[in-house]
Amino acid sequence: MFSSGQLIFALFFVVAFTFLMILSYRKDKKLHQRNYKGVTWVLVSFVIFVLALFLIKHFLKN
Numbered sequence: 001m002f003s004s005g006q007l008i009f010a011l012f013f014v015v016a017f018t019f020l021m022i023l024s025y026r027k028d029k030k031l032h033q034r035n036y037k038g039v040t041w042v043l044v045s046f047v048i049f050v051l052a053l054f055l056i057k058h059f060l061k062n
Contacts (some may be wrong), residue, residue, distance in 0.1 A: 002010075
């Protein structure tokens with residue numbers, strides 16, 4: 001399905017991409033903590049909203 005060269009490239013790409021993403025996150029961590037305070041509550045609200053939609057769908061279906 002894939003040649004050995006393609007698999008080696010894919011493995012190298014995934015390792016390099018993951019390493020660079022970790023470095024970028026560590027570099028911007030202080031900035032994100034300062035600028036995105038309260039974003040956890042937005043996520044919690046969104047999850048509750050989606051669960052409420054599923055519950056409404058379930059109860060109206062029956």
